[in-house]
Each structure stands twice: as structure tokens, then as C-alpha cells.
Amino acid sequence: MAEKKEKIIGIDLGTTNSCVAVMVGGEPVVIQNSEGGRTTPSVVSFMKDGSRVVGQVAKRQAVTNPEHTVFSIKRFMGRRADEVEQEKKMVPYPIVAGSKGEAVVKIDDKTFTPPEISAMILQKMKQSAEDYLGEKVNKAVITVPAYFNDSQRQATKDAGTIAGLDVLRIINEPTAASLAYGLDKKKNEKIAVFDFGGGTFDISILELGEGIFEVKSTNGDTHLGGDDFDIKIMNWIADEFKKEQGIDLKNDRMALQRLKEAAEKAKCELSTVTETEINLPFITADATGPKHLILKLSRSKLEQLTEDLIARAFNPCQQALKDAGLSISQIDEVVLVGGMTRMPKIQETAKKLFGKEPHKGVNPDEVVAVGAAIQGGVLAGEVKDLVLLDVTPLTLGIETLGGVMTQIIERNTTIPTSRSQIFSTAADGQTSVEIHVLQGERPMANDNRTLGKFHLVGIPPAPRGIPQVEVIFDIDANGIIHVRALDKGTNNEQKITITASSGLNKDEVEKMKKEAQVHEAEDKKKKEEIELRNQADNMAYTAEKTVKEAGDKVDAGTKEKVQKAIEETRKELQGQDGAKLKAAFENLQKEVYAMSEMIYKQAPPPNQASPNSGQEQGQGQEQGPNPNDGKTVDADFEEKK
């Protein structure tokens, strides 16, 4: 990659929370703040000692310092003092008119403009990004609501400048969210962005044409958000407790604090489960002793409690559609933003209002910042700079004992790459193995595609499982596959080269993947059967050898029992009845264990050739654990003598 590009961060400067993200290696990353939070409360506080705190810490001390703790500053950005009479009443800090009639915050005898306060939040976001990236950050993309007017946008830009950031772009929050979901790659679509956050609800209708997003209409409710839901739950808990115990928890600040936490927790939990328990032991006490609170809250009850809040989203959505001059059927995409859209009922509502399955991410409260970071990445030219590495579309492997395909290189492995595995022979004295190179996802060799075949000859005669044949697969950057088989004993080698995936096109690859899914269950069964056959065959072979070599370490009775079990297993191996074979095999296993134990007591353990090894026409795996042998070590003790 070329010389280092300067990073451009993306900031979602929110009413209640802010979030920062940046592109790293072509992927957007949400950056944690110094307290470990992925979002930062948009709160600034001026402390008595003259210092200033921002974020979670400022929020924590709000009750001790209400007149010096500034939150929801976004509501005053770029507004005149006479425009914000309503908003003014809702905050505990004083708002006055500045020299040009603009709304400013009064802290003791000083005044701060909203851009100055916002700059303090932006500075913290910038600092977090610098700590994460380990370099100075000078450039940013900042988001604003689609309904922000020029003066509000200018104020946001000013805030960036004060914070020492060169604001390259101010983009609309719904546009950023659409970018985060990759909708800019589509053509001529109409997108509804449904943003239900902590303190505000916004609906925006966008039209996308030639990669440019145009805002068709916006609507919303500036005082509707997740906090309202928490309050509903809190009130319900307190009312229920009063009904049961006759004590009003609303007068008890300490209990109220716990109720608030419990309400928020219950709300979050009910997004994934349908019922939760609110369990607050020792919530309060009266003359009769301590009182506990234990309540069950179901998802449907929560939905009933908050029905009126959710209903407040209806009108703005319908109005936005009307203003855009569109009907429900003309909306192509619905995008969900904001923490509250995790609630199933709200997802359902959005779906109903716009008639489309909405796009929803894992972290709806981060999508705006992610979109801003993507925009930053495009501006920095980082997105173009990626080197695309290819992957193998299908799994490659070879055929082993019983017609099973043993995987060597799994699909989706990034190339160039090289893998190898060691195999062995299936029969005593076998001098050649066939390497049957396969491509596909099915467990059985026959169901996959043959890429090529070759033989490795001249293996010195040896008992099965002893020769070591290394099979090496190598795919170069052009997708050409080289397969080599190497006899480790003689260094004899054979190889084959298969060019460019043998012309499988995309459709064929998809077809093969689908087939693998369709046949998954039956294939698994077939494979298990063959594995059982292999294990049984191996066990019979090993048992026979052990009996032969055991001499007088094992008494005749035991030997006879084992011999009988071997014959039984061999008989079933000829037949097709899986269940009978399994029974015979398990019996043989039992007898062999009994015999092994007898030998163990007197001498070093006998060889148990690995059960996976060997194949009629070729080779079997030699490495790997020995599933039907818990006790004996896989030592070639007797052969090596």
C-alpha cells in the first residue's frame, strides 16, 4: 500500500449520546472512550474547582451540580434565544440571549455558545480516536439531523473548528445510516430512515439517485425516546409494589435509583426474551421489617405499557410519506437507527408503517457514526486503496478409505496458500497409492468433482499404516492447484497441476454449495456408516494381529472369544446391515479391551494401528486421534523391532 493516508474520523454528535468511528484496514471500527464506552453521553459539566468534565463522569455528578451540568445542547445549536422558549424550561441550566440574540448557556458569570459546549464533546471524541489510532487526528465528518437548517449546520461546523477539527463534510444522519448499510451502491431507491433514539424520534424519507442522497421529507417528535420507556416501566413497578405492600417507593430516592436501573435492564432484556423478572431484595423496610420487590414483566405487558409512546410514531411517519408525495408501496428500503429500534414491537411498527422488512444492524446506536466513518474513508481515498485477495470458492481434498473425501484446503481460504497432510496405506504390503484430487463440499468422494488422479508407486512393502505419504496442496495467486505426493521413506514423488479451478463458473460453485446443504443429513449418515466400517475393519485387523503375537500372555479362552468376535465383525462387514455391524464391532471392541488389559498387566502395550488408516485403492489418514482406543498408545513397538 502506498504512503500513509491521514485518517478522517466520523462523529455522530447526538442529543443524548455521541459516537466516533474510523476506517481501519477497510472496515469501520467504533472507538471506545477512555472509560470503555462505545458511546459517550453528550454531557459537559463545569466543576466548582474550575475544571471541566465531559461524558459519563459529567453525567454521574449531575445531581450535585445541576446548574453547571449541560446536556441536550444539540437542541440549542444555531438557534436564537427567542426560538427556544419551550426547550429552555426543560433544562436546569440557564439559557440567555447572546450578543446577536443567539441562545447561550450561562455558567456563573460566563457564557458559552452551544458550539463551544459541543466542541468540548467533540474534543473528547477526537481524543479517544487519537488514543486508539496512536496518531494526531485533524479531520472529521460530522453528522446532523436532516431537518437542521443552515444556521444549525454552520453551528455544528463551528463546533468542529473550535475542537481543532477540519470538518470536511457535514452529512445528514439518515444518509450516514444508509451508507452504513451499503445502500449507496444501489440505484434510484426511496429509503425510509426510522431513527428512534434516547431522546428524539426522527423519520426521514430519502431518494437515492446516481450515488447522491436527496432528503425528500423529514418529520418526528423531538421529545420521544428511550427514556420515556424507562419512566413508564418505573412507574409500573412502583404502582405494583404499592398495591402489594402499601409503600410508595417514589418518595424514596435510594429505592428509586434501583428502580431506574431495574427498569432499564428489564427493557433491554425484553428485546431478546419474552419474560423477565425484576428482583430487588431489601428494596425498603417498614416497622414490620425488610420488604422485597419481585415482579414478572412480560414483553406483551411492556408493549401495553408503552403503547401510547409507540403510537406517537405513527403520525410523523404518515406525514413524512405525504410530504414526500409517496405511498407505502413506493418505499424500497427501511433502515432502523437508534437503541430503541432493538425493541421487537418498534421493529414491527416500522415494518407495518412502510411495508418492508427493515435493515437492522447489531448496534443500531452506532450506525450513524459508522456511516460517517465510511464517508471519511471515501474522502481519504482509503476505500479505493484495498488490495483484493482471492479465496478458493470450494473445498479441496482427496479420496480416502471407503470413498470418503478428506478435506485438505477448506473453502473460503485466502490464496495463495499451501497445506499438507500425512496419509498411509490400507493393506499390508501395499506398494502404490492413488491420489484422487476432489473439489466440493459433500463428504463422499463420488458426489464431488474430480479434478485429477495420479499414482504414487514404489512404496516399500510394509504392514498397513506404516508407510508415510505426505500429500501437499498448493494454490498459487492465479488459482492454479499443484498437488504432490511424497513417500517419506524413499523420497519418491509424484505430482499434478490443475489449472484455474477447471473452469467452474460462479453459478456452478453456488450450485455445488447448495447441493451440499440439501444433502447434508443423508451425507452425514453415509459418512458415519463408512467411518464405522473403517473402524470395524481396522479393529478386526488389529485384534487378529494381537492375538497372533500375544503368545502365552493371553489364555486360550480369551483368545477364542476375540477370534469369534473378529469372525462375527468380518461377516457383518460383508453385509449391509449397519446396526448389526455396529453391535458386532462394539462387542469386538469390548473383547479386545479385555485382552489388551491382560497383556498390559504383563508387558508393554501392543501396536494398535490407527483405525483411520488405510484405503483399499489408496490411502487413509494416519494422523489424528484414535477414537476407539482409549488406553493403548499408538506406538509401533512390535513392528520396529
Place this chain on the structure above:
Amino acid sequence: MSWDKKNKKASEEQGNPEAEILKGVILEKEKQIDEDKQKLLRTLADLDNYKKRMAQEREEIVKLSNETLILAMLPVLDGMERAFKATKNNKENEEIIKGLALIKKQFEDALMKFGVQTVDATGKPYDPHFMEAIMQQESDGPEHIVLEETQKGYLLYNKLIRPAMVIVSKKKGEK
């Protein structure tokens, strides 16, 4: 080398066009090799850095997963704290209460082993970096002092995982 020299000389003298072309080709290839080598080195460095970052992230994930688990366990400890507060003057079942106190201690010791510490708050000046103020109370003493902890705060390897919930003093008559 000698062949090279001779060849070069010959080509210069005679202005052998084929040799000139080959020279150009070689220079071109050398440049290509150099570029590829740089690219390879960069890629290797990228991979190395990626591995380091992954190792670091894995370490953080282990720590974080502990944090999530510990945070989920803390309410159990809170409950026990509250239970003991409520049994303070209870003289019945004294031995059972003592036993339960020992169980609580076991739990605390186990948490401590994994790097958990409590935030020391009561009687200390209020510090929002470690404490969340839930209310203020008038007091004769100095202001901005923690009068009471309603819920303990915890650190994990010196990083705050849950602030202490506290009541903070204020001067009498202050609103």
C-alpha cells in the same frame, strides 16, 4: 561477470539494438522486482502488525469477558450487603448469620483473586470519576463529602467497572 562486461562493451561499441532492448527489459524487470519486494515487505509487516493487534485484542476480550461476568455477579453481593444491614440488630440465629457472613467473605475473596477491588467512598470527598451521586443531603460538616454509600462501587484491575452510588453532603440552606 566477464561475459557481462564483454557483452556490454560489444553492445556499446556496435550499438547492438537487441542488447539495448534487453538492457531496457532488465532494468524494467529490476524495477518490478524492487517494487514487488517492497510490496511483499509491507504485506509481511501488515500481517505482523495484524497478529500483534489480534493478540492484544484477544487479551482484552479475555479481560472484558471477565468484566461482563463480574458485573452480572455484583448484584448478588449487593443483595447480601443489604441483607446484613437488615439483620444488624438481630440476636436470633446469630450463628447462621455469622455463617452467611463467611459465605459472603468467600465470594468477595474469589472476586478479589480476579482483580476486583471496592471503591472507597464513605467519608471521602465526592469524586465523579468513581462515584455516581444519587442525591444530596444537608449536613453540618464540610460539603461535597460522601455521607453514605447506597451501593458499592467496584474496580477491575484499577479500571472502574461500576461506580459507587452515593449521597453527597451540601451546606444547610443551599438549594
